[in-house]
Amino acid sequence: MDNPFNRTYEKPCGESRMKIRSVFDGVELRTEFQKIGIDSKFVPIIWKHLFLTLRSSNDWDDDDEWEKHIPFLPSSAYSFLRSNFKTPLSSTLHSVFHSSDNLTSKLLIKLQNGSFVEAVIMRYDTRLGKYAGKPRPGGLRATLCISSQVGCKMGCKFCATGSMGFKSNLSSGEIVEQLVHASTFAQIRNVVFMGMGEPLNNYSAVVESIRIMTGSPFQLSLKRITVSTVNYALFICIVFYDF
Structure with a gap:
């Protein structure tokens, strides 16, 4: 029987780099900033103010909202944000379904390309155990x-x-935006990659999204993020190597 550990593997990866889809596409945003001479230190600042704004309110009227909600950026950064992002999030919350006991909420999220993905909030009370x-x-x-x-x-x-069947990979930002949408309903403590798709078949985007979630402004603990996979155990070892 063929032993997968005796094979030579290339590191799993997602689709080739595409045009930036989301302001939370960390690698792409930093690359674009570097091209136009903007310090990458402004990236987590943008994410922080954006996350705090969207978590408390979905009001975002026009392009001038970038200056209103995210202060002290270089003028070139505002120009870039206005020209590349008509809205702060590339995805929209299409609908939400709550269970009768309000312990579960299913979010149907519409992506920029018209496709839909699901994210589910599962609430529990640790005092019951x-x-x-x-x-x-x-x-x-x-x-x-x-x-x-x-x-x-x-x-x-x-x-x-x-x-x-397989339709498309999500970008790292599109993955992170699910957390942003969910945070308007609950304070998320844990994240599990158990929704649509095989995470390790979109390896690069998943790893980058985890790096973003464990940094500012989300600050999730790495030990509270679970990647569920049906892939070979060798790929799991590669995930540990990247962290």
Whole structure:
């Protein structure tokens, strides 16, 4: 029987680099800033103000909102943002479905290309469990299940997404935007890549999105992010190498 660990693998990767889709496409945004002489230190500042603004309000009227909500950027940065992003997010929240007990919320998110992906917020109260025979400390927590692809080529029989076939990879920013949308409904503590798609078939974007989520302004703990895969265990070792 063929042993996958005896094969020679290239590092898994996503689609080739495309035109920047989202302001949260970290690698692409820093590259574009470098081309026009803008210090990359402004990237996390943009993300911070954008995240705080969108988490509290979805009001974004026109191009001048960049100056209103994100202060102290170079004029060239404002020009770039206005010319490349008509709205702060490339995706839109199409609809939300809440369970009757309000513990689960399914977000249907429309991407810039017209495709849809799902993200699911799962809430739970840690005080309902017990530790050493005593009620656990804590309170209400929320985990976000996010998608990494539109469709999936793996064809798992137990998964509805597998019947769609593979459509496209999400960019790192499109993955992160699911967290931004979800944060308007709950304070997300954990993230699991168990939505649409096989994460390791979109490796580069998934790794970059995790780097963004564990940095400013999201500051998620790396140990609270889970990548679920049906790929070979060797690829999992590569993920650990990248972190």
